[in-house]
Amino acid sequence: MSTTIQRVGVVGCGTMGSGIAHVCALAGLDVMVAAASGASLARGRERLTGSFDRALSKGKLTSQEHENALARVSYTSDLEDLADRQLLIESISENEPAKRELFARLDRVLKDPEAVLASNTSSISVLGLARATADGGRVVGMHFFNPVPALPLVEMVSTPLTDEKTAVRAEEFVTGTLGKRIIRSPDRAGFTVNALLIPYLLSAVRMVESGHVSADTVDDAMTLGCSHPMGPLRLADLIGLDVVASIAETLHEEFREPHYAPPPLLRRLVETGMLGRKTGQGFHHYDR
Structure with a gap:
């Protein structure tokens, strides 16, 4: 060797x-x-x-x-x-x-x-x-x-x-x-971490998409109520909404399970170039 x-x-x-x-x-x-x-x-x-x-x-x-x-x-x-x-x-x-x-x-x-x-x-x-x-x-x-x-x-x-x-x-x-x-x-879509993480992030997106809660409320709920270091939507913004959508599409294509499907709100944000922290705007606004 x-x-x-x-x-x-x-x-x-x-x-x-x-x-x-x-x-x-x-x-x-x-x-x-x-x-x-x-x-x-x-x-x-x-x-x-x-x-x-x-x-x-x-x-x-x-x-x-x-x-x-x-x-x-x-x-x-x-x-x-x-x-x-x-x-x-x-x-x-x-x-x-x-x-x-x-x-x-x-x-x-x-x-x-x-x-x-x-x-x-x-x-x-x-x-x-x-x-x-x-x-x-x-x-x-x-x-x-x-x-x-x-x-x-x-x-x-x-x-x-x-x-x-x-x-x-x-x-x-x-x-x-x-x-x-x-x-x-294992060599399967999403491996271990994203196979667990992405459905959680998509669930947070769907909550905001429903109009019942704001992005701030979702993130505060998980940081203050569950001691997560970062809320799911700020985390999605950090990862990049385009990356989150791409991983979700790969997972959905392989497993065909509804909880892996990218929500329409996520798709719209990606299509308009609102990709999160790297572009200054996603579910939250960032000073670039």
Whole structure:
């Protein structure tokens, strides 16, 4: 087996991709972030730099740690530059055809036959992605949670094609190198966390949609009455309403159970670009 993973590639530099790059850089790894265009890379660089800056301002990093972390991250829009990576983590939008196409390309790019190819998907079948490659044995699901630097959990998902040594290597990376906790989840839509979480969020949306209660009332009920750290609608805004809708659609398509169906109100908000915290408006308003 190859040596300990030191060279990591992250494909996609949105909220999740930049968060994954953040924790990898802080762990002392050589991190290369890839995106489809120069504009996407510029936004990703700004997002990641801002994340390190906030950690510095809050005293979570020293000036030297801040400088070292920034220096460990490089950026590219050419997937061929990822050829020497020992681990590639895909973190693009939840679009199965796009992910399949990307996995087929990344599988051809990687030179190390023992390199791990992981997806940060929150709901899509990992087996479907593995079957897009020539070597499904090195494919796993590695689902981080937002915000990545703060939340300790990673869902690890193996498929019938995944080599056990790949699963072990991926788990050792998450627990040993990144210092996070893992749960092994089945390769089914929503895995474990979202299969439980999404129906709860959709139920909160339906309550507001009925007109009987406001979003503030729903969130206050769960934070003040059930000691949840965040109400379901603020949580949906944090995740991104487009992401919530996408996961719900995947769950509903697989299981055909009514409680997984995205409510019309959620669909309308997504269609009008009101996606939550990242756009400044969802079920609540945010100062961007």
